[in-house]
Amino acid sequence: MSDRSAHLGLADSEAISARAAEFIVEQQTGEWSEAEEAALAAWIAESSANRIAYWKLEAAWDRTRRIAALKPSRRGARLAEIGRRVWPVLSRTAAAVALVCAGGAAAFYYLHRPAQEQMYSTTVGGHETLALDDGSRIELNTDTAIRIAMTGKNRKVWLDRGEAYFDIRHDAARPFVVMAGNARVTDLGTKFTVRREEKRLNVSLIEGRAQLENGEAGDNARSAVLKPGDVAVATRDTVAITRKRDQVLKDALGWRRGVLVFEDTELSAAAQEFNRYNRKKVVVADAHTAHLRIGGTFPSTNVDAFADAAEAILGLHVRYRGNDIVISR
Amino acid sequence: MSDTSDTSREDVTPRAREAGRMSAPDLRDWFLANVLPLEASLVRFLRRNWRNDSDIPDLLHETYVRVYDSAQRELPDNAKAFAFATAQNLLTDLVRREKVVPIEAASELDALDVALDEPGPDRKIIARDELRRLQLALDNLPPRAREAIVLRQVEGLTRREVAQRMQITERTVKWHLTEGLRALAKALYGDVRGSS
Numbered sequence: 001m002s003d004r005s006a007h008l009g010l011a012d013s014e015a016i017s018a019r020a021a022e023f024i025v026e027q028q029t030g031e032w033s034e035a036e037e038a039a040l041a042a043w044i045a046e047s048s049a050n051r052i053a054y055w056k057l058e059a060a061w062d063r064t065r066r067i068a069a070l071k072p073s074r075r076g077a078r079l080a081e082i083g084r085r086v087w088p089v090l091s092r093t094a095a096a097v098a099l100v101c102a103g104g105a106a107a108f109y110y111l112h113r114p115a116q117e118q119m120y121s122t123t124v125g126g127h128e129t130l131a132l133d134d135g136s137r138i139e140l141n142t143d144t145a146i147r148i149a150m151t152g153k154n155r156k157v158w159l160d161r162g163e164a165y166f167d168i169r170h171d172a173a174r175p176f177v178v179m180a181g182n183a184r185v186t187d188l189g190t191k192f193t194v195r196r197e198e199k200r201l202n203v204s205l206i207e208g209r210a211q212l213e214n215g216e217a218g219d220n221a222r223s224a225v226l227k228p229g230d231v232a233v234a235t236r237d238t239v240a241i242t243r244k245r246d247q248v249l250k251d252a253l254g255w256r257r258g259v260l261v262f263e264d265t266e267l268s269a270a271a272q273e274f275n276r277y278n279r280k281k282v283v284v285a286d287a288h289t290a291h292l293r294i295g296g297t298f299p300s301t302n303v304d305a306f307a308d309a310a311e312a313i314l315g316l317h318v319r320y321r322g323n324d325i326v327i328s329r
Numbered sequence: 330m331s332d333t334s335d336t337s338r339e340d341v342t343p344r345a346r347e348a349g350r351m352s353a354p355d356l357r358d359w360f361l362a363n364v365l366p367l368e369a370s371l372v373r374f375l376r377r378n379w380r381n382d383s384d385i386p387d388l389l390h391e392t393y394v395r396v397y398d399s400a401q402r403e404l405p406d407n408a409k410a411f412a413f414a415t416a417q418n419l420l421t422d423l424v425r426r427e428k429v430v431p432i433e434a435a436s437e438l439d440a441l442d443v444a445l446d447e448p449g450p451d452r453k454i455i456a457r458d459e460l461r462r463l464q465l466a467l468d469n470l471p472p473r474a475r476e477a478i479v480l481r482q483v484e485g486l487t488r489r490e491v492a493q494r495m496q497i498t499e500r501t502v503k504w505h506l507t508e509g510l511r512a513l514a515k516a517l518y519g520d521v522r523g524s525s
Contacts, residue, residue: 008423013390017514021507029481029488029506048394052360059361060514064463064482118473128504133496 011049019043020053024061121145122162125277125301127258135169136176141195141255142277142300163195165256170208183234186211192226193253201234204249214239260300267292267310267327278303285328289316356400363408364396368518371416378420392416466516474509477502 023040026032044051122128122140130138132148134155140146144162149155152174157166159180168176170189178185180196183203190208194201203212205226213223214234224239226232229249232241244252251261260277262270268290271282277300284290292314298306307318307325317328368389375388395415396408405411467475473495480491488506492499 008384008387009426010384010387010391011394013386016390017511018507021511021514022503025503025506025510030503048397049390052390052393052397055357055361056365056518057510057514059365060517061510063517064478064510064513119471120473121471128501130501131498 011047013049013053016049016053017057020050020057023054024057028061117147117149119145119147124279127255134171134174137167139165139167139256141165159194159196161196163193163255165191165193165253167191182236183212183214186213188225199235201232203230203232203234204244204252205230205232206249206253212239254297255300258300259297261297263295264293265295266290267294267314270294270306271327274298274300274303274306277301279323281324282306283321283324283326285326289327289329292316356397359400359404359408360393360397364393364412365518367409367412371412372519374413374416375420378417388416388419392419395419462517463513466513469516470509470512471505473497474505474512477505478509478513481506 023036023043026036027040030036040054044054120128120130120140122142122144124143126140126142126144128140130140130148132138132150132155134150136155138146138148138157141163144164145160146164147158147160149157154174155176157164157176157178159178164178166176166178166187168187168190170176170187176187178187178194180194180201183201185192185194185203188209188211190210191206192208192210193204193206195203201214203210203226205228207228210226211223212226212232212234215237224232224241226241229243229246230241231244231249232239234240248263251263254261255277260270260273262273265273268284271284275281280303282303294310294314296309298309303325307327310316310327311318319326319328371389371392372385375385375392376382379385379388392412392415395418396405396412399405399411399415467478470478476495477491480486480494481488486494488499488502492502495502
């Protein structure tokens with residue numbers, strides 16, 4: 001059921017369309033096996049909603065083939081040549097041809113666009129892994145946006161929003177720097193996470209070393225070298241570093257496996273954590289409930305399981321109000 | 330679709346075709362040709378008559394499901410009128426279920442006629458509109474998704490080749506293609522002026 005429209009009793013069209021798109025891309029561009037064909041057939045037979053989403057995206061995929069009509073005979077062909085090639089096919093109206101040419105020019109621009117900053121983002125509940133050409137990996141957690149710029153001299157990532165796990169192939173000649181607001185984290189051969197919140201930045205060091213600098217470079221920059229187990233919390237003016245147990249760090253990385261791990265966590269904090277991953281929001285109704293403590297491992301996008309646990313274990317009341325799940329005494 | 334002169338409720342009830350049920354591929358073609366092109370106007374209709382914009386994609390999809398389920402039994406004579414009546418019924422059902430509070434009563438539900446008065450699309454306009462939409466849709470894609478789609482659909486590269494060219498894993502290429510496809514579908518079928 002939908003995060004958004006569950007209160008209407010409707011199917012989650014976003015989830016269905018995402019699944020349909022996966023099927024089509026795999027079917028069209030992957031090694032499509034009989035097993036996958038069977039899985040698709042079963043999925044389509046499951047509901048009309050699935051079937052229609054599949055039709056719609058399949059048709060969209062076919063329609064984008066229209067731009068394939070502009071495919072040049074050899075790489076690097078001039079635009080004029082493409083214009084001639086397409087002319088007989090679509091010469092019914094001059095306007096159509098003009099549009100086709102414009103499309104061709106745009107397609108070429110995309111192909112030869114210099115690779116500078118590349119943007120990646122995930123939606124609420126999303127999780128993606130990016131493999132960089134230098135062998136480094138970046139995992140994006142829920143609702144996260146980053147920009148990457150790689151040059152021969154350095155590697156830069158801007159964490160514009162959210163949280164990411166960095167597994168960096170160290171290269172002394174080509175430093176890897178993560179920028180988040182005022183702070184910079186420079187890799188010295190490392191695995192670490194950076195989580196950006198409204199007023200603070202959280203850097204957890206898993207392996208290796210990294211240098212954290214907070215504030216404008218120059219006079220009042222605060223700098224610290226982080227070692228494994230270090231968790232640095234940087235606000236505008238301060239940096240606090242604490243050492244965490246291995247298990248605590250591991251739990252905090254649960255999102256990489258799609259789970260949230262709580263250990264004696266206040267309900268309000270747990271709810272806040274869930275709300276990062278779901279459109280359906282958990283609201284803790286009163287202060288007494290907010291301070292109750294809960295432990296356990298939950299799928300990060302199954303907020304209902306969390307509500308059930310709160311109901312069953314803590315004996316709380318759970319009610320649904322629009323998109324919210326309200327938990328109270 | 331050409332006959333929009335009579336939009337009384339009796340005429341939008343589905344009638345069985347003499348040939349009986351359509352085959353599945355025919356039904357698919359019928360749906361793609363007659364129902365999907367209504368998406369932009371259906372979205373506008375739903376938006377006008379529903380308070381919560383974030384519900385619109387699910388409402389739209391439920392409308393499609395109802396139209397399709399009904400068409401499986403009997404094919405409606407006038408797909409457009411039937412689709413709008415279905416959307417209207419859906420909203421009425423939801424309001425009646427009292428699970429939700431209607432927007433300013435359901436007074437605007439009769440905006441149905443407005444949507445049906447729109448001129449039927451002309452083939453030439455469709456062709457031009459299609460390219461314009463495609464262009465716009467491509468422009469609005471995230472850069473990497475656009476690059477992946479163009480390399481695949483224009484250059485005709487395989488997924489592996491796209492991965493090599495973009496210097497990313499095949500899995501990431503798949504992700505870009507999937508995201509790109511969804512965004513393109515929205516732009517192609519939806520309201521050109523905004524997201525659907």
